[in-house]
Amino acid sequence: MRPPEGSDYSCRSSIPRSERPPRMRGQMAGVDLDVLRHSAAHLMAAAVCELFPGAEYAIGPAIEEGFYYDFLLPEGARISDSDLPNIEQRMREIQGRDPAYERLEVDRDAALLEFNRRSQRFKVELIERIPEGELITCYRTGDFFDLCRGPHVGRASQIPAFRLLHTAGAYWHGDESQPMLQRVYGTAFPSASELEEYLQRVEMARQRDHRRLGRELDLFSLPEELGGGLVLWHPRGAVVRTVMEDYWRREHQRAGYQLVYTPHLARERLWEVSGHLGFFADEMYGPIAVEGDRYRVKPMSCPFHILIYRSRPRSYRELPLRLAEIASVYRFQRSGTLHGLLRVRGITQDDAHIFCTEEQAEEEIVGVLELASEMLSRFGFKELEVDLSTKPAKAAGEDRMWELAEAALDRALRRRGMEFKVNPGEGAFYGPKVDIHIRDAMGRRWQCSTVQFDFNEPERFDLEYIGPDGAAHRPIMVHRALLGSLERFFGVLLEHYGGALPFWLSPEQVRLVTVSDDQLPYALEVVAALEARGIRASRPRPGETMPAQIRDGEMAKVPYLAVVGRREVEAGQVNLRDTRGGSKTLVGVDELAARLAEETEQA
RNA sequence: GCCGACGUAGCUCAGUGGUAGAGCAGCGGUUUCGUAAACCGCUGGCCGGGAGUUCGAAUCUCCCCGUCGGCUCCA
Numbered sequence: 001m002r003p004p005e006g007s008d009y010s011c012r013s014s015i016p017r018s019e020r021p022p023r024m025r026g027q028m029a030g031v032d033l034d035v036l037r038h039s040a041a042h043l044m045a046a047a048v049c050e051l052f053p054g055a056e057y058a059i060g061p062a063i064e065e066g067f068y069y070d071f072l073l074p075e076g077a078r079i080s081d082s083d084l085p086n087i088e089q090r091m092r093e094i095q096g097r098d099p100a101y102e103r104l105e106v107d108r109d110a111a112l113l114e115f116n117r118r119s120q121r122f123k124v125e126l127i128e129r130i131p132e133g134e135l136i137t138c139y140r141t142g143d144f145f146d147l148c149r150g151p152h153v154g155r156a157s158q159i160p161a162f163r164l165l166h167t168a169g170a171y172w173h174g175d176e177s178q179p180m181l182q183r184v185y186g187t188a189f190p191s192a193s194e195l196e197e198y199l200q201r202v203e204m205a206r207q208r209d210h211r212r213l214g215r216e217l218d219l220f221s222l223p224e225e226l227g228g229g230l231v232l233w234h235p236r237g238a239v240v241r242t243v244m245e246d247y248w249r250r251e252h253q254r255a256g257y258q259l260v261y262t263p264h265l266a267r268e269r270l271w272e273v274s275g276h277l278g279f280f281a282d283e284m285y286g287p288i289a290v291e292g293d294r295y296r297v298k299p300m301s302c303p304f305h306i307l308i309y310r311s312r313p314r315s316y317r318e319l320p321l322r323l324a325e326i327a328s329v330y331r332f333q334r335s336g337t338l339h340g341l342l343r344v345r346g347i348t349q350d351d352a353h354i355f356c357t358e359e360q361a362e363e364e365i366v367g368v369l370e371l372a373s374e375m376l377s378r379f380g381f382k383e384l385e386v387d388l389s390t391k392p393a394k395a396a397g398e399d400r401m402w403e404l405a406e407a408a409l410d411r412a413l414r415r416r417g418m419e420f421k422v423n424p425g426e427g428a429f430y431g432p433k434v435d436i437h438i439r440d441a442m443g444r445r446w447q448c449s450t451v452q453f454d455f456n457e458p459e460r461f462d463l464e465y466i467g468p469d470g471a472a473h474r475p476i477m478v479h480r481a482l483l484g485s486l487e488r489f490f491g492v493l494l495e496h497y498g499g500a501l502p503f504w505l506s507p508e509q510v511r512l513v514t515v516s517d518d519q520l521p522y523a524l525e526v527v528a529a530l531e532a533r534g535i536r537a538s539r540p541r542p543g544e545t546m547p548a549q550i551r552d553g554e555m556a557k558v559p560y561l562a563v564v565g566r567r568e569v570e571a572g573q574v575n576l577r578d579t580r581g582g583s584k585t586l587v588g589v590d591e592l593a594a595r596l597a598e599e600t601e602q603a
Numbered sequence: 604g605c606c607g608a609c610g611u612a613g614c615u616c617a618g619u620g621g622u623a624g625a626g627c628a629g630c631g632g633u634u635u636c637g638u639a640a641a642c643c644g645c646u647g648g649c650c651g652g653g654a655g656u657u658c659g660a661a662u663c664u665c666c667c668c669g670u671c672g673g674c675u676c677c678a
Contacts, residue, residue: 063676070675081608081672126678137678147678168673169606176674180606183673215614224651224669334604336674516635543635551639565637577638584638 033190037062039101039153040162040188045069046144047090048184052077057146058122058172058181065198066187070170072122072179079182084164087184094156099142101152111136111147122172123147161195162188205442210491211340213499217556219507220341220490229338229345231487236507239536241486243505245326247378248350248483255371257324257352262304264328268294274303275460283331301327302454302479305353306461309475314465319475320356320364326486327351341491348486354478355463358404361476365412365434365451372436372449372482373416379493380502381438385445386418389426389433396430397455405453405476406432430456440496448489451480500557500580504600510537510592511558512574513549515565517542522569526562526589533593534600537562554579562592 041060044067049055052073060069073079079087106114108127115123126147130136139148141156153159164186172178189195206212214220219237226232233241249259268287271277276284280299287294298304305323314321329347337343354364376384388409391402409432413420420434427433431453437445454477457463464472483489493501503509510530512523523540530537538558540549546563553561562574574592576585587595 059675059677061675061677068673068676078607123678130678149678166672167607170674171605172675173677174675176605180674182606185673228669335669336604339671513638514635515637518635545634545636545641546638547636548640549638554639561638563638567637575638 033188034062035151035153036159036190037067037188039156040159040186041067041069042101042139042141042144042146042148042152043091043094043156043159043162044087044164044184044186045071045146046094046141047087048079049144050094051083051087051090052079054119056120056122059126060146066165066185068183068185070172070181070183072181079167079184081167084167084184088162088164091162094142095159097142098155098157100155101150102140103150103152104138104140106136106138108132108136111138114138114145115147118145159188160190161192162186163195163199208495208498209340210342210494213494214341217499217507219494222340222344227345228335229333229343231341231344231346237490239507240501240505241490244483244486244490248326248375251371251375252324252352255322255367256320257322260305260308260323260325262301262308262325262327263298264330265295265297266303268296270303270307271296273460274306274457276300276303283333285330285332297330298327299329299331301325301329301349301351302353302457303461305351306457306463306477309353309355309463310461314355314475316357316465316467316473319465320354320360322352322354324350324352341487344485344487346487350481350483350486352480354480355465355475356478357465357467357473358476361405361453361478362408362412362415364478365408366415368449368451368478368480368482369412369416369418369434369436372451373418375482376436376438376448379489379505380496381440381448383439384418385437385439386413386420387423387426387435387437388413388420389423389428389435391427391432392425392429394429395427396459401453401455402432405455409434409451409453428452430454438492440492441498442495446488446492448484448492449480449482450484451478453477454479500559503559503596506557506559507536508538508556508558509535509596509600510560510562511549511553511556512537512540513546513553513561513563513577514540515546515563518566519564519569523564526564526574526592529589530593530596533597535593535596550577560596 038061041062045057045060048069048071049057052071054074055077056072058070058072060067071079108130111127112124115127123146127136136147137149139146139150139152164184166185168183168185169180170183172181187195187198189198211222214237217236218234219240220234221232222228222230223232252259265288268277271284276299277296284299285297287296289295305325308323309321327349329349330345331347333343333345338345354368356364373384376382388406390406395402413434433450433452435447435451436449437447439445458474458477463475463477465475467473493505501507512527514520514523520540520542527537527539541552544552550561550563557579559579561577561579563577564574568574568586571586571588573586573588576587576592578584
């Protein structure tokens, strides 16, 4: 029932950057960064309390890239980004007074009394949640007094470099029924130069934001007239997508999958039978009236593939049956969670369902893992991280099936030599699963592939096959997606490569550049020769100076610029500028075509 | 959905109550050039939408729409 795709349900927070690299954490130049940042959070809270008397402070931990602190401000007050410089200024003033971070062990009653006296309801609540008998510690920094486990730096002056970054709303305990607090994010480093470096890194990440690249490289758009979370693939983006899909289909056919097509709508009754209306209704769009009947837009493909399976009696001889489809599905996502291509409502899922016998399950999983590794590696993701999630407390299906499926996943992973982490109880209610994550060039972690057993739907649709014994048996069903969603995978690819896609995926692989318009006819011949070899080559723009053409080509991130002037025309060559490697080589046209065709092959 | 910020030309942005601006892109012309921007000119705006305040609103107020940053990484 749960979607076999990695695009959406895997991430708790709106932006999959919850899965961040560990590299900024821990020790740095002999200073514990977490301690430094946690101390900076206290310093900030002290400043906020001075500037906004009556502010209540909630929690203020060190996080991956800095720290935050949550506040409930007095009625009518608010902190906006424009207040950040003032708060920073006040933090520096406090540093000038250089208070110590003074650790106090207090007993529960004294702590409660103190925080009640200070009207700090969140701290009171936190104390009440501390188990009886556990040591309670507080820290005093000048006038600021906080419940805190520590440790901290000795004095406020020992925080050499900090910067407040932005504000946000955050629910107390992340719970929508709780009050909305104001969160202030900041970061701190042992030196000004490290802070500067960090800020530059953030700026670099901004530069390679896929939404920006999508516009600059004319790949896709998400116009607001169209509606939130819906993507228009422009011609250049569509070229990339076509290359991805062609590759995907070829690999799947080679791996024994059969391709199918299914519609975008189905009668509501089908979604009742499948259980989606019970478990997934919140993410489905409302009914569409059709001749007195109700239809729903599909959020997943599984019921369709099941109907194909069920279209006639099945024999054990035709198992495993692997049905694959690059399918458009639509899921409602709250507007606040939409994010470029990374979280959309119109999703293209690279979906497949495997129907097999119990004995075949392990072999099938091995096959899926192999295909996933191969495809992800072809796209440039060699480092994979794998999670195996097992039976949760509430689960459908017999224990015997769970044991069988978990064992199949475990053995398949071992056979493939893949290291993995077990997440006990994290499986879907309908079956255990394996998720594969990739790391991009900036160290961020993304979920892509997912392989999920499903004991629920075969039951609901009463699937069977006739075994060698002549009796009916229930097949095993496995959902799996390898790229997750094409939208999201494309977004990740773009950011991973900073827009400079590998040659085989490049929307435009070679662009001809002329020294003057005199070489136009020759340039067109070269384009034709390259196109004849299946290379995506494009003609020069007449009337442009050569430096302008070079610059345009560089900015469009075309892998190769083939410059032709009088000398090249005479020699039947091009002067090939490699925009990635920076080299320039003279090469004959035939050789160029052969070389580029080969480069597509190996990738 | 909720909190906050933002919304001015295709893009990046300036303009804080008094005639809507710049650069790039686009279009037209001139130039025909050897590895990241030739030169000149022109077009282009319901200042996100609606209501209000005002003699006068891109600018102030309210509502709506959209986008962006976030919404436990637990003292």
